[in-house]
Amino acid sequence: MTLLPTPAQALPPPRVRARFRLRRQALVGWGFAGPFVAVFGLVFLAPIGYALYLSLFRDRLIGGNSFVGTDNYEQALTDPQFWEGLARVGLFLAVQVPIMLGIALLVALAIDSGRLYGKAFFRISIFLPYAVPAVVASLMWGFIYGTRFGLVGNINDAFGVALPDPLSPALVLASIGNIVTWEFVGYNMLIFYSALKVVPRSLYEAAAIDGAGEWRVITAVKLPAIRGALVIATIFSVIGSFQLFNEPSILQKLAPNAITSDFTPNLYTYSLSFSGQQHNYAATVAIVMGVITAIIAYSVQLRGMRKG
Amino acid sequence: MTTNLAGVDANAADPAPAGPTRTSRGSGRPALRPRRRPHTPLNPRPSIPLTLVTGLVLLYTLLPLAWLVINSTKDQKGLLGSSGLWFGEDFNLWDNISRTLAYDDGVFVRWLLNTLMYVAAGAGGATILAVLGGYALAKYQFPGRRAVFAVVIGAVAVPGTALAVPTFLMFSSMGLTNTPWAVIIPSLISPFGLYLMWVFAAEAVPAELLEAARVDGSGELRTFFRIALPLLMPGTVTVLLFSMVATWNNYFLPLIMIKDPDWYPLTLGLSAWNAQAQTAGGEAVFDLIITGSLLTIVPIVVIFLLLQRYWQSGLAAGSVKE
Numbered sequence: 001m002t003l004l005p006t007p008a009q010a011l012p013p014p015r016v017r018a019r020f021r022l023r024r025q026a027l028v029g030w031g032f033a034g035p036f037v038a039v040f041g042l043v044f045l046a047p048i049g050y051a052l053y054l055s056l057f058r059d060r061l062i063g064g065n066s067f068v069g070t071d072n073y074e075q076a077l078t079d080p081q082f083w084e085g086l087a088r089v090g091l092f093l094a095v096q097v098p099i100m101l102g103i104a105l106l107v108a109l110a111i112d113s114g115r116l117y118g119k120a121f122f123r124i125s126i127f128l129p130y131a132v133p134a135v136v137a138s139l140m141w142g143f144i145y146g147t148r149f150g151l152v153g154n155i156n157d158a159f160g161v162a163l164p165d166p167l168s169p170a171l172v173l174a175s176i177g178n179i180v181t182w183e184f185v186g187y188n189m190l191i192f193y194s195a196l197k198v199v200p201r202s203l204y205e206a207a208a209i210d211g212a213g214e215w216r217v218i219t220a221v222k223l224p225a226i227r228g229a230l231v232i233a234t235i236f237s238v239i240g241s242f243q244l245f246n247e248p249s250i251l252q253k254l255a256p257n258a259i260t261s262d263f264t265p266n267l268y269t270y271s272l273s274f275s276g277q278q279h280n281y282a283a284t285v286a287i288v289m290g291v292i293t294a295i296i297a298y299s300v301q302l303r304g305m306r307k308g
Numbered sequence: 309m310t311t312n313l314a315g316v317d318a319n320a321a322d323p324a325p326a327g328p329t330r331t332s333r334g335s336g337r338p339a340l341r342p343r344r345r346p347h348t349p350l351n352p353r354p355s356i357p358l359t360l361v362t363g364l365v366l367l368y369t370l371l372p373l374a375w376l377v378i379n380s381t382k383d384q385k386g387l388l389g390s391s392g393l394w395f396g397e398d399f400n401l402w403d404n405i406s407r408t409l410a411y412d413d414g415v416f417v418r419w420l421l422n423t424l425m426y427v428a429a430g431a432g433g434a435t436i437l438a439v440l441g442g443y444a445l446a447k448y449q450f451p452g453r454r455a456v457f458a459v460v461i462g463a464v465a466v467p468g469t470a471l472a473v474p475t476f477l478m479f480s481s482m483g484l485t486n487t488p489w490a491v492i493i494p495s496l497i498s499p500f501g502l503y504l505m506w507v508f509a510a511e512a513v514p515a516e517l518l519e520a521a522r523v524d525g526s527g528e529l530r531t532f533f534r535i536a537l538p539l540l541m542p543g544t545v546t547v548l549l550f551s552m553v554a555t556w557n558n559y560f561l562p563l564i565m566i567k568d569p570d571w572y573p574l575t576l577g578l579s580a581w582n583a584q585a586q587t588a589g590g591e592a593v594f595d596l597i598i599t600g601s602l603l604t605i606v607p608i609v610v611i612f613l614l615l616q617r618y619w620q621s622g623l624a625a626g627s628v629k630e
Contacts, residue, residue, distance in 0.1 A: 029448030036441030047474040133557035135575040
């Protein structure tokens, strides 16, 4: 090892060396990234391609599996069950996401302000629900909502009142919104807090010297500094809302009358393909949903980054 | 690490509790306590109103968990007969746990072992792939690098359920459904993990260090394991923890892939118990569902608490850049 020739003697002329180095870099780079890319192709790209393929066919009683062109898409675009589900998650998105992100942002700002007693305890406790599986969260809240042995029932008994049933058709969407908020407030809070933590402290000092109050520091320094985190959290929440499945699917067992099998587009896709055996149409609905989600996520990003 | 001028000043101005100790602790008049350090904009005085308001959110997040803990101490009769927010007459937690573990020939233990297997293989594998991939994207120039990144980030927007049906059909034709592989293989990809490792590696591993290692004649693999990997540790722990949560909590994927209860993870098993309680003639086991839920969340919560220093620093470093 110590007998290595000096680089100047051992290596070929610079240009050959540079080209060799680039090729070597490419090889090693692909060597490291290769495993991820290969599995990614298998579990992401191949299914997307397969779904596109499936969506062009239809199983018929007579004639078997045949090519139908865009028939499935035309059906999906005029399918009232699909549109009702989409409208439902749209409403959910419009109400739940701002509430959840608003609370998360306020808590993140409160913890970051350094004005809380026991801020580490706040941070970790409020984050805790993120570690709770959606199944457990839905079961737990489902029981709490219960008028039999849940908290709502307890309150009704104790005060002799009759609170409206959170699992009734009128309220069940709001009840799901509460579960999702509970699950993800802490996660989003942590994203915002992490972003706040890396804002250079000297900015606050400069703002304070310029006479900026706390509120002004928040609106003029902190919020612009974490704009990227805000946009990313919004995009993930939008995607999550459109994918709503676990919570309604679990609550369905407790409230079968309030949550139909086409309650959200994802529940609809699931029941189409696993109860109805309509794989081709299910793939089509899933693709339409994917396109709508991507369009909305993309426009959120464009809007969010505009003044950046 | 973020030592700043004001912080240093504040510390310097603090004369340390050396002088005549006039602590009012116990005197019942904390208002007389001398101020320890001047409150600057960077070291503000804690506020009771703000703590109380934020405390409402804390209450909101902790109350359901408290409900779960309290009610896992009750038997079925206690669940129906006592208030949900306080303990019943009997304390049945240990009895509930042993009944949960023993019910239906110990199927809960089987589900727990399955979950551990899915987490070890799925989250472990996802972390390895994400670290290798993120490191490559951050530190090597190779053709297709930008395309890899664009496609992976774009894929995040594709709903998991949009993939579910075709993935199920694909796996079914490959004979993989109803086997652990159907859960493990899709768990191996974490786009978020790749993104985080990419951002993290770009910051944490200086190019000069890698260059120096190369000049010293270290091979690429050796450089990765000996030099890059230790620097990537906080990011790696973060990705591992978040993939662990994702796999531990996964419900949808096993729901479509696994029919045989012997391969269920805990989430699917709990939901099966719940479904059983709702069907006519099925045995209602709410007490076991509640205790099982508690047993399901305890390990993951403990891991998060134990490793919080690591994953929080990793997450913060990951948000340096967007």
